[in-house]
Amino acid sequence: DSGVTQTPKHLITATGQRVTLRCSPRSGDLSVYWYQQSLDQGLQFLIQYYNGEERAKGNILERFSAQQFPDLHSELNLSSLELGDSALYFCASSEGTGLYEQYFGPGTRLTVT
């Protein structure tokens, strides 16, 4: 158990809908990262927050947004969902914003029908 929690574990929704994925980092970790894992694209970095501020951005679609709250939990919002958004979404956390070990949560499996 990495200490990172993600909810929900599974999510099934329809195209066009909006969902929110939630992540609680390990105790004491200030950085939160979001990744998307799909069969064709592999594991891809989406976005990083450090102590409430956006720190780095990857290939995150405009339909996707994230935030980190004062209690350091983070949410990833996915809107206008398409079939191709079906994937595993992982959250990871680390102590700081430099080269620290990232601890991954168990993931949320999103299925868009």
Next chain:
Amino acid sequence: QKEVEQDPGPLSVPEGAIVSLNCTYSNSAFQYFMWYRQYSRKGPELLMYTYSSGNKEDGRFTAQVDKSSKYISLFIRDSQPSDSATYLCAMSANAGGTSYGKLTFGQGTILTVHP
């Protein structure tokens, strides 16, 4: 072309075999190299990381980096059925102040070690 290329396998070996997993990369800015292991239905976990060319050993695992060839490897000695998992290489750069935390992953190699 992807920045990081990794043979997806699958790779099937008998218990006790030496396993070699490899990645190549094209971005010269990558400075830090990691190997993650991912069991089915779990998140990735860090196995090893290194930032210099050469070898780094940890128990049955050896990570090798050749920056001149842009090639990294992970060797597993005396492989065990419990090593059966997907192995992902990952890399990080810090070009222009971008966070080191932005990891670029290979596709992952599925490894099965059979008794």
